[in-house]
Structure formats: C-alpha cells, structure tokens
Amino acid sequence: MRYLAYILAQTGRNLKQTWSTQCMTLLTVSLSVLIFAFFFLIYTNMLAAGEKLGDELRLIVYLEDEIVPQMQDQLERKIRGFSDVEKVVYVSRKKAFDRLSKQLDKDKDVLDDLGPDFLPPSIEVYPAKNLHTLTQIKHFADFLATLPQATKVQYGHSWVERFAYFTKLLQIIMFLSGGLLILTTTFMVSYTIRLTIFARREELQILRMLGATDAYIKVPLLLEGVMQGFLGTGFGLLSLYFLFTWIRERFTGPGFLNLFEFSFFPLQILVLITGVSIIFCAGGSLTSMRKLLRL
Amino acid sequence: MRYLAYILAQTGRNLKQTWSTQCMTLLTVSLSVLIFAFFFLIYTNMLAAGEKLGDELRLIVYLEDEIVPQMQDQLERKIRGFSDVEKVVYVSRKKAFDRLSKQLDKDKDVLDDLGPDFLPPSIEVYPAKNLHTLTQIKHFADFLATLPQATKVQYGHSWVERFAYFTKLLQIIMFLSGGLLILTTTFMVSYTIRLTIFARREELQILRMLGATDAYIKVPLLLEGVMQGFLGTGFGLLSLYFLFTWIRERFTGPGFLNLFEFSFFPLQILVLITGVSIIFCAGGSLTSMRKLLRL
Amino acid sequence: MKKTTENTPPGEIPVDKPFVDLVKVSKIFKPSITALQDISISIARGELVFLTGMSGAGKTTLLKLICCLDRPTKGVIEVEGKDLSRLKPKQLQLLRQNIGVAYQNFRILPDLTVFQNISMAMEVAYRSPTVIRRRIDDLLNMLLLTDKRDTETGKLSRGEQQRVAIARAAANSPSLLLADEPTGNLDTETTWQVMNLFKQLNDAGTTIIIASHDETIYKNAPFRTLKLVQGKLV
Amino acid sequence: MKKTTENTPPGEIPVDKPFVDLVKVSKIFKPSITALQDISISIARGELVFLTGMSGAGKTTLLKLICCLDRPTKGVIEVEGKDLSRLKPKQLQLLRQNIGVAYQNFRILPDLTVFQNISMAMEVAYRSPTVIRRRIDDLLNMLLLTDKRDTETGKLSRGEQQRVAIARAAANSPSLLLADEPTGNLDTETTWQVMNLFKQLNDAGTTIIIASHDETIYKNAPFRTLKLVQGKLV
C-alpha cells in the first residue's frame, strides 16, 4: 500500500517538477501524432476517392452482329473470368440508336433516314473500381479485343491511362510520405525523450545511489511515458478531428460530399494509434533510462 | 588574427566535444528538411500534374448556324474577355462531319446518306489550365450559353466537376499538410536546439564567469548553427534528390513521364530552403543561448 | 523486504566477524592509475574509523568500493558478511538503503528543498510520512538547518549543502555510515555539531567511516585512524 | 582591448585609493534572507585579506558581489576605481578577465582535461598558445598536479579538482584574486603548497581575498582578517 502511494507520489512530484519539459515533450508527441495521423487519414480517404473517380470508366466492345442472350451470358462469363468486373451491359443496335437520337436531341430527325440498324451492337464493360484493375486497363482492353465477334474495343484511352498513372503516383507519394513521416516522428519522439531523460540523469543516479529499487525508479518513468503517450496522442487526434470537421464544413459542397465520403478513422484505428504511441513513449523512456543507470 | 584563430579553435573543439548531440541535431534538421521539402516538391509537382490532367477539358458550344470568320473573331474576343482561355476553335459542319466519320472508321459509310450538313457547327473552348478556372467551369459554361447563336453548351459535366473537386481537395490537403509540417518541423528543430544548448549551459556560464566577450561565446554558436543548418539542409535535400531520382526511375513509364514532368526544385528554391534553414538554426541557437546567459 | 532496512539483529552474524572486511583490495583506473593497492581492513560492528591521507591518496575510491558504487579490480569486499561482488541487483539495492553515504561532492539535487532531498532517501526505503517528518526535523535541528528546511538546496551556502548531505546519509539510521570529508566546508563550531551527530549515531550502534584531512577532528579522538599514502595503507 | 587584460600600471589610480571598496553593501535574498548587511570594506592594492565566519555567514555572497556575479541590494562596490553597477557589458567582461575567482563549488567542466579547463580562462583573454602552455605547466607543477595534466577533471579526486579551480583563478595573473574556501578539501601539505602560490602572487602585486574557515592558515599569518557574523562585519 505504502509502496504504491510512494510511487504515485513520486510520479506526481516528477510531473510537477519537470512540467515545462513534460509539456514540450507532450507537444512533440502531439504534433508527431497529428501529422502522422493527418497523413494516414488523407491516405485512406484518397484511396477511396480514387476509386470513386474511376466510376465513369467503361470499355465498349463493338460486335460484328447482334448476339443471342445465351451468347451474351457466355461472353459475360468469359469477361468476368479474366478480371474483376462490376457490370457488363449488352447494347443492341436498337439501344445504341435510341441513345444517339437522345444525344442529338433536337437534331434527331437527321437519323430518321438511317433506320435503327446503322449503329453496331456493343458490350459495355464497367471494370471494378479499384486502382489495381485500373492500371491494367490496357491489358484488359487487349483481352476484350480477342473475344469472338468483337470488332473493336473503345475506351477513354488517354484519359484512363492518365488517371491510372495519377492514382498510382498518388499511392506512391502517400506511401513514401507515410514511411518518411513514421521514420521522422519516431526519431523525433525518441530523441526528445532521450534528451529529457538525460536532463534528469542526476536525479536518477542519486535515486540509484540511495538504494531505490528498480520498481521505484522505473514505475514512475513508465507511468510518465504512458501518460505522455496517451495525452500526446489524445491531443494530436483531437486536433486532427477538429481540423477534419473544419475541412469538411468549410470545403465541401453537395457535389463534394457526394464524391468523397471524407470519413474519420474508425475507433479501432484510433485505439491502435494510441496504443502504439503509448508503447513507444513508455518503451522509449525505459530504454533511455537503462543506458543512464549502469550502476 | 589570434582572435579569429581562437574562435575557430573554440568552434572546432565544441563540435568535437559534442559531436554525438551535434549528429543527432543534424539528423533532426535533415529529417525535418527532408519531409518538408518532400512535401513541397510533391505539392509543386501535383499542381503541375493537375494542370496536365485538365488538358482534355473543352467546352463545346453548339451554334444555330454557320458563322462568318468575322463573327468568329467577335465571339472569340467575347469569350476571352470573360475568362482566361487557352484556345478557341471553330468547328464547321463539314469539320464536325469529317471527325465523326473518322471516329466511325469502318462504319463511316453509314454517314454517306446524311450528307455533310447533318451535324451542327460548334465552337470548342479550351479553358486555361489552372485549377482556379477549373472550379469555375460551370459558371463559365453558363456564360457561354448566353452567346448569340449558341444553342447548347456541352462538356464532360460530371467528370469536370469531380476533377475540379478532386484537385481542389488536393490543394487544400497539400496546403494544410504543408502548414502543419512547417509548424512541426520548426517546433522540433527549435526544441532540439534549445535542449542541446541547455545541455551546455554549464560551459556557457563558466565562459561568462571567466569574462569571455560576447563575440567569443556567440560566434562559435553562430557558426555551429550555420553549419547545422547548412549540412542538415544539404543532407535533407540530397536524400530528397536521391529519393526523387529513385521514384522517377522506378515508377515512371513512358506515358507517365509524358503526363507529369516530375521535376526537382530549381536552384533558387534550393538556395531559399537552405537559407531559411540556416537562419533558423543560427537564430535558434542564439535566442536559446540568450535565455541562459543572463549574467 | 522490510527486514534489511532495519538494523540486522546482532545475532545474525557472529559478533567477532568484522562488519566491513576488505581483503587485498586493489583498484586500478584505466589506463594505469593505481588508486588503491592491496588494502586489507577489518572494521568491527559499531566501530568509528577515521580514514586520512593526502589529496589523491585514494580515500574516496575506498569508500566508493565499500558502498558498491564501483567494483575493485582485485580483492574481496564483504559488508555485513556478504561478498559485494556476489550480490544480486535486488540485494544490492536493499544493502544500499542500509548504508548512508555523505558524498564529498554532496550529490544533492539543487532544485529540491532541503526537506525533499533528505526525505528522498527515506522514501526509497518506504518509511512512513510521519517518521520521515519527525526524523528530518530532528536532524535539521542538530545540524543548525531548521530555518532552511524549505529552501532549495541550490540556494544554500556550501557548508549548508554539506550538512544536508550528511543529514541525508544519517536519515535512515543506517547500520553503516560513510562520510567523505564531511567538514571540508564547515567552521569549527559547525564541525563539532556534525561530530556530535556522528558520535550519537555511533553510540546507537552505527558503524562509521569518516574520510577526512582535518586533523583537529581526529587528533585527540579515541578512535582508530587509518592512513592512506598513494593508495597503500600505512 | 589588450590593455586591461594585463595588470593596470600602478600610476593609473592614486595609490592611496582602495583597490576594492565596498560602501554600506547589503544583500537580501528573496523573500527575506539578509545575507549581508551594511558591509563597508576597503582593500588596498596588493593586500592579502582573509574573510572568515561561520557556515552561512555570507562569505561567498560577498565574493560574488565583488566579482560581479550578483548585484547588491543596496550600497556601492568599486573595483579598480570603477563602480560595478555602472559598467557596460563589454567593460564588465574585460574586468572579469582581470579577476581570478576560485569558486567554492569549483565550476570546472568535468569533461575537459585539467589543461583544457585552465587554458579556457587564458584563451578567453586571447593569450598566445605558448604563454598558455608555459603558464599552465608552471601552475600544475606548483600545485602537484603535473601528472594529471591531461586527465579529465571529472576523474580527479575532489582535492585535485579544487587545485584545478585555484590554478584557473591564478592563470591570467589577475590583479585581483578571490579564493573561496580554497583548502576545504586539501590536507595540510597541499594546503601549504596552495598558500605558497597565493603568497607568491601577492608578492608580485596581486590583491587577494581568501574566504576560509581553516584557522590554521590564517591564525599566525601577518594578514588582515575580516570576520563575518550573520552577514555583519565584526
């Protein structure tokens, strides 16, 4: 009982005596968590946004002639067998003609002379909306061209290519930045902890000399580390949340919200970030201290 | 002469004695510069890429009837008067027909019956490639619809909207991350410098007591700060350059390069970053020291 | 756990066995500074011993070896019958709680008050707050420091700091007390106050080793005096 | 600039004007510790003065005021005829180069060698490297520290550190030398070596103030002794 009381008292006293450095370390942790989590949030939302952006993509396979429903099913199966596909729509001559006339709107009378058969039938393939398949679109198009009856495959060639590269680049950038940030924040936090512990080496050494048990020295440091990790992450994530709501309120119109379901982390991720941060801070304190206490 | 020699000797000795902290501080500065510059680089390239991505955008203003060249010029002037525009192309009925027949390719014989006049003439407007105008595209389209002779304005409505929002979002994100990073790195570097100077307060105080002149104490610290800023930024930017070339070599196909002229900072920016970093490190050292030396 | 923080009952070790026993102890600092050479000393339970010698003779080094802040290059040191080189960390920590040391360079924390500095030593041994308060007030009273109780030690005069270091060493009523140059910064009057404290502790059974160059305190005293000359006992 | 780093020629100030002059100096520490009260002392050029008094009497505080490490609450202090409170930073720095102080808590850097610690004081005054080397070797020789020349001071015994502090204070052959408890950690033999150094410097014209509680060094000496009792001169 008294044991616990002393350790808690010791922790409290430490915090009180070193509050300014504690605050600075807390700020460091908070900022680190903030930029890391900010990045992570952008990354996850960006991926989702990238998918949405690919919605419009479809490949049109022009066919030699109308095909029977049985054949349609067979083709669809073949296509689905090659790649993950969201939707496959068969467009008959008639349907194609209707569309064109709708497009031409007022001028649709020009089509009257042609009759509904002048446009070729086609299959429209909507590939699955993930970046992986997007980047393989060319490959996919080549495959579609080999289908029986296919005469030509049309798709927003250059646009798709650009989009694919763009999203790929985004992915790489996010990945690298993420890595860089993790590295940097990890280093910064551990360096900061090392320095602050180092500033207290005299105190720790004296405790050692006075015969303080390992627990007496380490538990307060551990508690301190846990608190720093917890509070630091807490502040960091909280600021992120405010930033997030601010962005959402300030910058999203109806079309925007529609496009990006700009969403915050789920609880699990929050807990995970906090946990890792706590482990990191507490572990950092203990390992820094170990170096100082070789007595 | 001896004055200078002593100050240089003093600087050298300081560096030798505190090399481990110096290295850590250097690493901190390097990492800070690295992530900041990395971000900045991405930001500038992203803006360029965003522009490129907007290349394909055009607004088609369908006209009631063919117009004479004089009228074309007048319309173009009107359009340019409203907004920054890259290119305005007049497409006559004939030209539109030629295009369509080219598009239909093999099936172009279907058009033979129609005669070259069945498509309406149009003006194609390519807006200037900057994000600002992209977000105003809808507004622009509304204006175009009010032009004399205009019957309808067509453009990749939903795609443009999405792209505009996407780039706007990117811009916001980059802006916020940039701000956050500047804040964070600034704080980290200054905190680190503060801590390392603080670790040497005994030495500085003793120098003070021994009657060292201001120059004798400050010049070595200033030189140290300048060196840290210079080397730190140097390493940071160098790593960034390697990262940059690695990304470029590793991830860019021909289409990629084509799309993004993924380019490194120009010299001026490099010098600017280094300069700011040096000022920051040296200034940080001096202000931290000032607090310690109130004797 | 609490047992060893109190004086071990005399029955545990044979009374005739020395309380502190050094056998052929040498300490050589790298690269080749022989601070101590073949020192053999036996100090009985309850003894008060003076350790003298010129500056640099090895007094501090010897005390550091006894309180296990450093390890001898050669030789065996036994305290309370335990070989110091064989102690487990836990045992070592408990032993240290039972040895009070007034370091020559004090090793007190300048940011803490006198009270906090002394109570640190007692809290480490999990003494109760009331015991701590009473004991510290007693000690401060004896060492003429009562009015400095709540002053940060960094603001004290050197002699006052020295007495804080001594008070901390004596706080736990240790069974062994090592005082390294305890009166180096003290005037004659204060010196006698400190010596009184030591005698009082000694009367209560504490074994005391005092390293000092101050002849006035050991010259006519009825205690054994060990003299070190360049690391050798003479 | 270099002028003031050397001893000022005696002609500059009238010989009868005191070299160190304190007029009604008081020092009160917050909140209400009166460390010094109405102290008036005149010390002539070339004098050697002992300052004694109990622990906490105010000796260190007085010396700190003279070397301008602290400012008096009341009163005027003049050194070399200059009012300390009116000095510009630059003048103050030059004056400090000309006052050698051996602090009671040494203030030497434990990571630097003996040589580096002492040369620091001389480099600050821009002495030439050869002068520095010769002077330091002389001093170390006199203070029996020659074999510790390149040892880090953190590894020295306390008495050795004390002598390093004294050597540093004497290094620039200052016109005023303040020594605070210079023999607190020294045995009789080493004490006399240190006193010899002081006498030698004094013979060369250095004004010296020694704060000490060690009666043996000032009892039968032919020098003036000032005694402080609770911040007052008696």
Ligand SMILES: Nc1ncnc2c1ncn2[C@@H]1O[C@H](COP(=O)(O)OP(=O)(O)OP(=O)(O)O)[C@@H](O)[C@H]1O
């Ligand atoms: N860590 C160390 N490394 C190298 N030499 C050391 C170390 N510690 C002590 N010494 C040397 O060992 C010798 C004995 O030192 P010690 O501190 O025991 O002397 P001392 O008797 O306590 O002297 P003093 O009366 O001056 O305190 C000295 O010459 C000292 O320089």
Ligand SMILES: Nc1ncnc2c1ncn2[C@@H]1O[C@H](COP(=O)(O)OP(=O)(O)OP(=O)(O)O)[C@@H](O)[C@H]1O
């Ligand atoms: N910064 C300070 N704040 C508060 N009180 C102080 C401060 N410095 C000194 N004192 C007090 O002023 C008094 C005189 O201190 P001083 O250090 O001058 O004593 P001293 O004569 O040098 O004693 P010693 O012989 O122990 O070194 C002491 O009671 C001390 O506690």
Ligand SMILES: [Mg+2]
């Ligand atoms: Mg010693």
Ligand SMILES: [Mg+2]
């Ligand atoms: Mg003093």
